[in-house]
Amino acid sequence: MNVIIIDDESRARNVLKTLLIEECLGVESILEASNLKEGVSLIKKEKPEVVFLDVEMPQSSGLEILDFFKNEVVDFQIIFTTAYIQYALEAFRLSAIDYIMKPIDVDELQNALLKAKENLKEKNIGDKLKNLEKAFQQLSINKIALEVPKKIIFASHDEILYFEADGVYTKVHLKNGKSELICKTLKHFSDQLKDQSIFYKPHRSYLINLKFMKEVSKKDGLYIIMNNKVTIPIARDRKDDFLKMIQNIFQ
Structure with missing residues (x-):
């Protein structure tokens, strides 16, 4: 053989x-x-x-x-x-x-x-x-594959708080408090989730799950505060788009 x-x-x-x-x-x-x-x-x-x-x-x-x-x-x-x-x-x-x-x-x-x-x-x-x-x-329906060393984690969309760019890698922050470093760019996840309305990119370094926004701060600019108290910046050129999106979805 x-x-x-x-x-x-x-x-x-x-x-x-x-x-x-x-x-x-x-x-x-x-x-x-x-x-x-x-x-x-x-x-x-x-x-x-x-x-x-x-x-x-x-x-x-x-x-x-x-x-x-x-x-x-x-x-x-x-x-x-x-x-x-x-x-x-x-x-x-x-x-x-x-x-x-x-x-x-x-x-x-x-x-x-x-x-x-x-x-x-x-x-x-x-x-x-x-x-x-x-x-x-x-x-993979309603799940995303997170390739970490020696295994692939299948996380549901509802388990993901936000994605954070880290050079050519991406940190995925999960609802359970853990973070995973993935050997893929943030663009990879943005493209993969572009048809999922619950994910929004307020800044070139972040892709967030809108379900886990706690509040929006207008002090010294515009910022998103997530459920885990992490502050996510909103890029200046996306401010109007973000506010329009919030109005359409939540009001």
Whole structure:
């Protein structure tokens, strides 16, 4: 059996490769790729039976693999490797796509590889991947994915007080008092939530949830005071727009 491992972390690739060699029978060759694009090129060239695919990678999520096989048959089995929190794993179960959790357990690895061998004759892996994509879309309704180290947190809109730009990163301040630093720009979240009327950008460095405004201060300028007592500035060029928005929504 020919195997390809696609994971951006070299240590994770080495651990999986070692386990496959030492603990799994029938694995003849193991190739590696550090990102999805490189991995897809290997897949098309080497025609593996099984691909171990990391879900969370910086450039492209493993879930985007179908984008590289449009109008092509996906005839290899995929086993996702993931550090997703348990809550998100329901999407994998609903789609009948196999996965193993990080850190990888030997028994889980052996069972996943055995199922992959049994399913090699199936030609519906593309359909399963589409079902997985739909399951994640359903999961994301009224939720937003916050990618933090080693996992992805799915937070509902009602859990988010505001987003704060921090250079090329974004701090997400949550209702429970916690903050998460996300490796994405504020623009990423502004674009993602542009159709959600409860989120408003009063300043280039902030995107707030209007549900958690406590008051608006007109002392020495115009400021928003959030439920957690944090003061958010309103840019001068957005003052009129903000006041009009407040009048339309709240009065």
